[in-house]
Amino acid sequence: MDKKVIGIDLGGTTVKFAILTQSGEIQQKWSIPTNILDEGTHIVPEIIESINHHLSLFTMKAEDFVGIGMGTPGSVDRQKGTVIGAYNLNWKTTQWVKDEIEKGTGIPFFIDNDANVAALGEQWKGAGENAPDVVFVTLGTGVGGGIIMNGQLLHGVAGAAGEIGHITVDPDGFMCTCGKKGCLETVSSATGIVRVARKMAEEYAGSSELKTWLDDGQSITSKDVFTSAQNGDHFANLVVDKVCYFLGLAAGNIGNTLNPSSIVLGGGVSAAGEFLRSRVEEHFLNFTFPQVGESTKIKLAELGNDAGVIGAASLAISK
Known part of the structure; x- marks a missing residue:
């Protein structure tokens, strides 16, 4: 056997x-x-x-x-x-x-x-298609990641390679639990997306069901933000676009540095599917130079749990 x-x-x-x-x-x-x-x-x-x-x-x-x-x-x-x-x-x-x-x-x-x-797992049997150069970004309660280059997992000198959640995307942004400002995790994790929505709601004057919930002090989730956006809520779409801008910026920096065959988005937030992926890709293409934009693909994770x-x-x- x-x-x-x-x-x-x-x-x-x-x-x-x-x-x-x-x-x-x-x-x-x-x-x-x-x-x-x-x-x-x-x-x-x-x-x-x-x-x-x-x-x-x-x-x-x-x-x-x-x-x-x-x-x-x-x-x-x-x-x-x-x-x-x-x-x-x-x-x-x-x-x-x-x-x-x-x-x-x-x-x-x-x-x-x-x-x-x-x-x-995703590199071997999932969206990475067993290619030797794959970056995985997990969007959950926090933002984590893993980098595989030439078939090898990168660990770094202190084991901190792949801390994608701590790429700075907004130097004047929210404080992160790591002690610095503007980490990707503060705006693109499940909790970060809600934080962005609350901040943007302060300045939004139009009508929006999502903004009404926030103004009433109701508790919302990142799923509520994406569902509202998909249902045509204008304010929710502005929030999603802001979140995807930050994700596209981080992915662009990863792409320009490493040029993997794919950057795979996983974790609970990635359940938003193509609605999320296509918007991240749009911003990613704005932040990469041509050869990277043409060769590095933004994909959704396939293996789930x-x-x-x-x-x-x-x-x-x-x-």
Whole structure:
């Protein structure tokens, strides 16, 4: 039997697992809730328990696997297999994840940052079409990313390569949690889009259902902004265009610097689909020089929630 691989996508609410072939085909999937109680001390033991339980269900053994790959929030030391600073997991101190999981399962273990891992998934089996040069931008609660060049994930000297959410797009803009002003994350994340809408509503004088909601102090989401825009709300369209301008500017800078075959937009905000993609592309083309505009494509992610487990599996396969 050809050896399989296990991919794990560790998130703040759910841990997703998959057993895959080495060609990236998912054969089994399951998930468990992420137990962040007691400073996250239950997370790794429960991952080990879940793997061992499912292997016995499927009558499989440790020897049937080439490895386990995992994507995680926080700062990752890939060599030591440790994680620190994953605050949505309640991990405030260094977690020796690799040592514990290898000891608990008997299977070789590999780990990387969750945005990098999702990038690997989309590059390998998704919109990246297995091309060697792909940049992934994830638009969710924050903005993250991963850069793959010449088939290699870029990490940078401090592991901070691919921090696309912290590209400056508006030097006089909103303060970011990182401590500087005008990061892409402050205007193009799910929360950032709402922030842009609130700011623009202060100066908009026309009639708009979205502006009425904001003026009434109602709580709105980025989805509300895009839905209103698609329904023809003029103010909502101005907000979407502003957000897409910033995304196009950041994508243009990435394109002019790296010239990947594609810049793939993923995460919850990308559910706006072609309505988002085409507008980002329009601004992207204004910010790139001709050869980049012609050769680098703006695409939508294709794998959805499977990007993390597929990318995690590829970590173990490539090692």
